[in-house]
Amino acid sequence: MKAPDGRVRVPEDRPLRPDGEYVLYWMIAARRTRNSFGLQHAAARARELRRPLLVLEAIRVGHRWNTARVHRFVMDGMSVNARRFESLGVRHLAYVEDAVGAGRGLLRALASRACLVVTDEFPGYFLPRMVAAAAERIPRRFEVVDGNGLVPLAATDRVYTTAASFRRAVHKRAAEWVEEFPVEEPLSDYDLGWAEVPHDILGRWPSRTPQDLKGALIAGLPLDHEVGPVRDRTGGSDAGDARVERFLGDGLAHYPERSRHPDAGGTSGLSPYLHFGHVGAHGVLRRIFHEEGWDPSLIREERLARREGFWGLSPQAESFIDELVTWRELGFVHAFHRPGGLETYDDLPEWARRTLANHEEDDRPWTYDKATFESAATHEALWNACQEQLRRDGAVHGYMRMLWAKMVLGWSDSPREAFATLVALNDRWAVDGRDPNGYSGVAWCFGRFDRAWGPERPVFGKVRYMTCDASRRKLRLSRWLARYSRAGDS
DNA sequence: ATCGGCTCGCGCAA
C-alpha cells in the first residue's frame, strides 16, 4: 500500500522508468524497518513495478556537526537495520563515508539504474537542501515521503504561534489522520528478490557489515571525537523499541508528574530515537492506543482544543500524546514552513524580542561567554550539572533543560548572544541536536510558543522567569545533582 | 498549602 497522497511530494515531475533494475529507497530520516511511510511507499512501488527493493542508508562526514557521538548512534542504527533487512530478504547498502567527499556520486550511480527513487521528508538541518539538490541532479522520478508524525506536514498551510492554536488544528483532523497509519511491518510478505548492485559501485562505495558498523571503524573517521559516544545508550531501532516498552510498562502511568523530578527517572528518553527515525511517532502511538484498548469512537469532540480529555485515553496517556504530537509536531510544522526559523533569533515573536530588547542594558549578576558555559564552569552547581549531563549523556533532563536555557539567557551579555550559545551547545553535544524539536525547546525559553508573564523582571522582561532556587525547592534532584557534579562544585 | 496577579495571542461566540 502506497503512502497517503498528502504525504508524498514530487519535486521534479519526471517519468519513472519501468524497465529499471530496482526501486531505490534512500533512507535518510526514517531509519527503521517498521511503521514507516517512506519504506512502505517504496515497497509498494517495487511491488507495482515487480522490481526488487534496494535500500541505501548512508552517513557522511564533513557536515557541520560531525561528532563521534552522532556517528556512533546512527551507525548502531544502521547495524540493526542491516540485520533486519537481511532477514527480510531485502538488499540494504550501509555506506559510511570515510573521507570528505568520498560518497559523492553514490546516490546518482545507484539512481541511474533505478525505476525511481523514494526518500524521506525531514524539515531540518541540511536535509531539505540535500533533498532539493538530489532532486535536481537525479534523472529519475523522485518521491519524497513524509513520515514524521501524525500530522502530514503538507496538510498545514502556515506556522502556529502557540501550542493551543496548533492543538486545535490537530484535534480538528485527528480522526482522519488516525485512520491512515503506516503498515506495521511493510516488508513481511516481501518476495521481490535481492537487488544486484554492480561490483564497480560496491568497490568504490563498500557496504559495511553489522560487525563493521559496531566496531572500530568509527575511530578512523574525520569527526569531532571530543564529543564522544554516550555511555549506556545504544542507537538503533532495537534499543529504541525497548525504550518504548520500558516507558509503557513503567513511566507512562506516572506521567507527567514523575518526569518532572530528575531523581525519579520518569522521562521517556525517546527523543534521540525519534530524531533519527529509529522509532517513529506512529509506532509509539499505536502501542499506546493498543495498551489502552483505544479506538477512534472514544474521541470526545466536546473536548476539542483542550489539553486533556479529547482522545478519551487516561490522563497520563493524553499528557504524553500532547508532548509527542502537539509539542513535537508544532516544531516540525514551523520548520517545514520556515526553514531555519526556529533557530533564528530574529524569528522570535515580536513581543518577546521587544521585551528582551528593553532589558538588554540591565545589570546581570554574572555573565559568561560560550566557552565557560560549554565547560560547565559557572558559579552555580545546579547549572553546571545540567551542562555536564549534556556533555556526558547527550541530553539534559526535560525540566532541567528549561532551567539550563533560561539561565544562559540570564547570564549572557545579550539575549541574542545567549540564543546563539544555546543553539551551538545543543547542536554540538545533544544526540538529537539539529532537530526542530530541540530548537523549539531552546526558543521556548525565549518566549516562542509561550506567552508573556508578569511582573516584568530584570533581563528577562516579560519572558517567563525561572530560577535555580525555586527548582531546588520544588524538585527531587539530589541524586541527579550528585551524579553530574564536577570536582569543585558542591 | 493554595490563590491571585502579572501578561499576550488565538479563536470562537455574540
Added chain:
DNA sequence: TGCGCGAAGCCGAT
C-alpha cells in the same frame, strides 16, 4: 468586541 484558555513561571498574601 469580549471572553476563556493556555508546558512545566515566580512571588507575596492568606
